[in-house]
Amino acid sequence: MRPLSRLATVTLGAGLALSAPTIALAQEEVTLGFIVKKPEQAWFINEQQAATALGEEQGFEVVRLAGEDGQQVLSAIDNLHSQGAQGFVICPPDVRLGPAIMNRAEQYGMKVVTVDDRFVGPDGEPMETVPHLGMSGYKIGQQVGEALAAEMEARGWNPEEVAALRITNYELPTAKERTDGATDALLEAGFPEGNIFDAPQQNSDTASAFSAASPVFAKRGDYEHWVIYALNEESVLGGVRASEQYGLGAEDVIGVGINGSGAAFAEFSREAPTGFHGTVAVSSTMHGRQTAENLHAWVTEGDEPPANTVTSGTLMTRDNWQAVRDELGL
Numbered sequence: 001m002r003p004l005s006r007l008a009t010v011t012l013g014a015g016l017a018l019s020a021p022t023i024a025l026a027q028e029e030v031t032l033g034f035i036v037k038k039p040e041q042a043w044f045i046n047e048q049q050a051a052t053a054l055g056e057e058q059g060f061e062v063v064r065l066a067g068e069d070g071q072q073v074l075s076a077i078d079n080l081h082s083q084g085a086q087g088f089v090i091c092p093p094d095v096r097l098g099p100a101i102m103n104r105a106e107q108y109g110m111k112v113v114t115v116d117d118r119f120v121g122p123d124g125e126p127m128e129t130v131p132h133l134g135m136s137g138y139k140i141g142q143q144v145g146e147a148l149a150a151e152m153e154a155r156g157w158n159p160e161e162v163a164a165l166r167i168t169n170y171e172l173p174t175a176k177e178r179t180d181g182a183t184d185a186l187l188e189a190g191f192p193e194g195n196i197f198d199a200p201q202q203n204s205d206t207a208s209a210f211s212a213a214s215p216v217f218a219k220r221g222d223y224e225h226w227v228i229y230a231l232n233e234e235s236v237l238g239g240v241r242a243s244e245q246y247g248l249g250a251e252d253v254i255g256v257g258i259n260g261s262g263a264a265f266a267e268f269s270r271e272a273p274t275g276f277h278g279t280v281a282v283s284s285t286m287h288g289r290q291t292a293e294n295l296h297a298w299v300t301e302g303d304e305p306p307a308n309t310v311t312s313g314t315l316m317t318r319d320n321w322q323a324v325r326d327e328l329g330l
């Protein structure tokens with residue numbers, strides 16, 4: 001039952017009309033939106049599919065939408081309203097859109113849950129009133145740094161002669177937490193701070209990372225060995241592709257990403273190894289399913305989800321990726 005038809009008009013004989021509430025909310029059809037910033041990326045495809053699958057099991061509808069910029073997000077919310085949706089899960093294209101998104105959602109009486117990227121309020125702080133589920137960014141970043149240090153050691157590299165390409169995205173708090181965690185773990189393992197070079201990316205995808213990384217390799221041609229890290233594996237792949245353009249081979253590069261999605265599986269499936277050594281995998285299936293479940297319980301039973309849920313990761317490499325994928329239900 002859609003909100004517009006919630007008040008059914010009952011016609012009584014000679015032109016008399018009565019409006020009466022028809023069906024109670026619990027029996028109503030539930031429609032939830034799932035809006036993502038990068039609908040073409042495997043991570044987000046999987047989240048949306050997992051939410052849809054849960055809806056099929058539990059009898060509610062999930063409308064999957066793209067929100068690649070502020071305008072598209074607001075239109076997506078309007079669209080959801082016209083479909084009678086009671087709420088949506090969102091990974092916003094820019095966390096500072098939080099107040100505008102909440103404003104629109106509240107006009108329609110919709111409930112909102114964020115996934116992956118948490119809204120930031122006008123004061124620059126996370127919007128604590130919007131329930132969130134996302135990675136434990138700093139810890140997962142540390143796992144990346146530890147994996148890089150371990151592989152450098154396994155290859156017998158002298159850290160003094162190794163450069164680190166740190167692809168950054170400081171606009172996005174979870175991204176900063178992740179690269180900070182990786183940096184701290186590298187420093188802890190004795191990596192020289194002066195050998196870390198920044199490549200600020202404009203976005204969170206492979207193309208923006210490639211553009212950011214290329215000039216760094218061009219300028220630092222004196223290093224033969226590189227480690228590469230970023231907020232996600234798509235960006236690390238951009239860095240690895242850029243390193244290949246500068247003639248660096250798989251044996252000269254150690255890239256470790258984050259996510260454990262189709263982008264990493266495709267890389268691990270290549271016949272010859274590349275500089276993409278591994279990725280810290282997190283269950284996008286769980287992120288999609290859990291946020292949809294939380295929102296559904298909120299809409300139907302009034303159970304407000306926890307303010308902030310953080311998830312953990314497992315290192316996935318060419319050697320174990322299929323086993324980790326199965327374990328995480330990916």
Ligand code: FCA
Pocket residue numbers: 043091116117135174204231232233258259
């Ligand atoms: C951010 C990144 C995604 C994924 C997600 C959990 O949104 O852009 O790649 O890592 O966090």
